[in-house]
Amino acid sequence: MNIGQASRASGISAKMIRYYEAIGLIPKATRSYSGYRHYDERDIHVLLFINRARAAGFSIAHIKKLLLLWQDRRRPAREVKQLATSHLKELREKISELQSIAETLSQLIGHCRGDDRPDCPILDTLSDKDATQEFAETSKPNRLHSSVRQSSSKQCVKTK
Amino acid sequence: MNIGQASRASGISAKMIRYYEAIGLIPKATRSYSGYRHYDERDIHVLLFINRARAAGFSIAHIKKLLLLWQDRRRPAREVKQLATSHLKELREKISELQSIAETLSQLIGHCRGDDRPDCPILDTLSDKDATQEFAETSKPNRLHSSVRQSSSKQCVKTK
DNA sequence: GTTAAACCTTCCAATAATTGGAAGGTCAAG
DNA sequence: CTTGACCTTCCAATTATTGGAAGGTTTAAC
Known part of the structure; x- marks a missing residue:
């Protein structure tokens, strides 16, 4: 092959x-x-x-570990479970981060008439000098350009 | 300054x-x-x-557009709202992708005793020759490394 | 027996956003 | 005048993946 x-x-x-x-x-x-x-x-x-x-x-780094565990007949299941659990925790954190962003955005959108007139609460909020509560920079630099790049590649998990 | x-x-x-x-x-x-x-x-x-x-x-590319709109006093709010709405849609898609991954993973973890013994349903599922239903590679290469370094993000999965 | 398509190879570059560091110039205080 | 805290530019790494160029191989057709 x-x-x-x-x-x-x-x-x-x-x-x-x-x-x-x-x-x-x-x-x-x-x-x-x-x-x-x-x-x-x-x-x-x-x-x-x-x-x-x-x-x-799983990231490549995680997969590297999983492969080692997989190929080790005597590995304790505990180690695999730990890896998976910590990964799941990261997933859940990311999910809730995205959710809070989505909620904020959704509110802003809800307040914008979105017609031909120029006044727009979305831009207003983004440029508001005192709007820092709205977009709590969750202490960390964010990252999460939703790009979904060319929407093309992407992969999947089909959960039954 | x-x-x-x-x-x-x-x-x-x-x-x-x-x-x-x-x-x-x-x-x-x-x-x-x-x-x-x-x-x-x-x-x-x-x-x-x-x-x-x-x-x-918002991605840099989106922000570029938002800045132009912001600086254009006569922009129609509609354009801003559209940008925000499509962004929100992407966010929600990403969220549900992550959620379906998290659910699958969570189930696997739930079935793993995680003790000193080597049998582990997590690895078993990942390596199962017929497990393609669980992790359907829906035709596209995936992407989604959970790192979450300092709260990073990037991921995807398409569930259908 | 040559040719063309469909492979394969390696290497280099770009993506997105961000960080790190090196090598060196500048400014303020001591 | 030196020191430390700035600033400058440039180059590289990160993560996973794709794209392409330049060139070799295999296979099948003519």
């Missing part, structure tokens, strides 16, 4: 498979005489594992 | 103020004889606007 087939079989782009190899997430693939990478069933299994873990929102 | 004071007054790091200038989000600051950037009240007002818009989750 060459990289294109592995890509199709795992759902991970060839680019990313090479990248995962480069950063040491997966071992170096064996090569054909002419240098083509070559994958077998077990490799695909690993790639599928990675893909699902990514879909579950 | 030099850049350090502007930074303190606006809550935006000096680094970012320079960056915003470099990418054209804000106009080039006037300079002192020796090259120091120099800011006045109106500049601070703009920086505060930007900081609040960031806190509201």
Whole structure:
């Protein structure tokens, strides 16, 4: 199986498979005489594992740990659970952060008539000299450009 | 006011103020004889606007538009409302994506005893050859590294 | 037997927003 | 005049992913 087939079989782009190899997430693939990478069933299994873990929102760093645990037959389930739990906590924090932003924004939108006239409570609030309560810079630099970039790539988890 | 004071007054790091200038989000600051950037009240007002818009989750690209609208006395509130509404929609989508991930993960965690023994439903599910229902790679590469470093964010998942 | 398509390879760049650091100039107080 | 706290520019790293260029390989068709 060459990289294109592995890509199709795992759902991970060839680019990313090479990248995962480069950063040491997966071992170096064996090569054909002419240098083509070559994958077998077990490799695909690993790639599928990675893909699902990514879909579950784990970072590459976390997946690295999960892979080690996965390959260690004697690992205590406790360690995996801890990793997953701390990840879940982060997820929940992020969710509530986004929710509070969404609520604020939703309120502002609700107060804006949104017609042809120029007065707009949204801009007013953003530019209000004393509006700092509204947008509590949650102590930390925020980050969360919702971009959803080209909306294209994105992945998923289908929860039944 | 030099850049350090502007930074303190606006809550935006000096680094970012320079960056915003470099990418054209804000106009080039006037300079002192020796090259120091120099800011006045109106500049601070703009920086505060930007900081609040960031806190509201708007991307730089969106903020660029908001600034133009803000500075246009005759803009129709409709345009602002549209921008905000589409942003809110993205926020809500992201939130529900994260929620579905969190739910799946939470279930897995709930089934894991997390003791010293090695059997772990979390890893089992991630590595299950037929687990694709749980973590459906809905055709697109995923993205969503939870780091949450200092409250970062970025993630996605599409649940359908 | 050559050619063209469809692969593969590596390397370099860009994305988004932010931070870090190095190397060096400036300003105020001591 | 020195020290420390500023400021300047430039370059790099972060995270995960994509894009493209330049070039080699394989396969199938002609």
